[in-house]
Amino acid sequence: MKKNIIPHSYQISVTDRQDLNGHNSFLLWFTGLSGSGKSTIANVVEQKLHQKGIKTYTLDGDNIRKGINKDLTFAPEDRTENIRRIAEIAHLMVDAGLVTLAAFVSPYKKDRENIRSIVKDVNFVEVYINTSVEECERRDVKGLYKKARAGEIKNMTGISAPYEAPETPDIEIKTEHESVEAAAQRIVEYITPKLSSNDE
């Protein structure tokens, strides 16, 4: 605890907010290479949850790297800071009672472990979107792999920067063998018991 920062105790707790919402809150974290399918699958999962009346919010590159983290690059120490800040934001969102989805490359194992400690283990569901770099490069949704091969982008994950795959993710999706719809449905089925369980 930092000196002279004394927390105020508020009367409304996360449990009160969850009771009002009628469901628990937690963080669904998607990790994988650029173009692996994180945003596509997270988007369908969020739609399915929304249709069930679940309160959600999705954090991704569009609302984070263009906003609060626009000062950060793709150098390793900046990626670490990127993920740390996102984890702190996600922590606030989970505290606010939202099922929070986050889709970031998050290539370093130690950074993903740090998320787990920030939001607490019980609130963290790790989804590994496992797509080979060959397939991501074939899709090349944003033309980044082409630029990386041409040397126009440095530190491109999978090409010139590492991706440390999760060893024991909660859910693993191999997009070369599973459709977007099937993957999203499997994720929703996995988290459904967590929405209403009281074993926090």
Ligand SMILES: Nc1ncnc2c1ncn2[C@@H]1O[C@H](COP(=O)(O)OS(=O)(=O)O)[C@@H](OP(=O)(O)O)[C@H]1O
């Ligand atoms: N060098 C390099 N490596 C990887 N990705 C790159 C790079 N430069 C730009 N981009 C684009 O930025 C998106 C990844 O940002 P993240 O914040 O998810 O990255 S990280 O978690 O900090 O590693 C990633 O978005 P997604 O394609 O949605 O994953 C890319 O579009």
Ligand SMILES: Nc1ncnc2c1ncn2[C@@H]1O[C@H](COP(=O)(O)OP(=O)(O)O)[C@@H](O)[C@H]1O
């Ligand atoms: N089974 C699948 N799951 C997810 N995406 C898939 C799948 N098959 C093909 N794709 C395509 O791969 C691309 C993934 O892009 P995107 O979701 O932006 O990836 P990321 O967010 O990981 O960078 C999309 O064009 C999507 O339509």
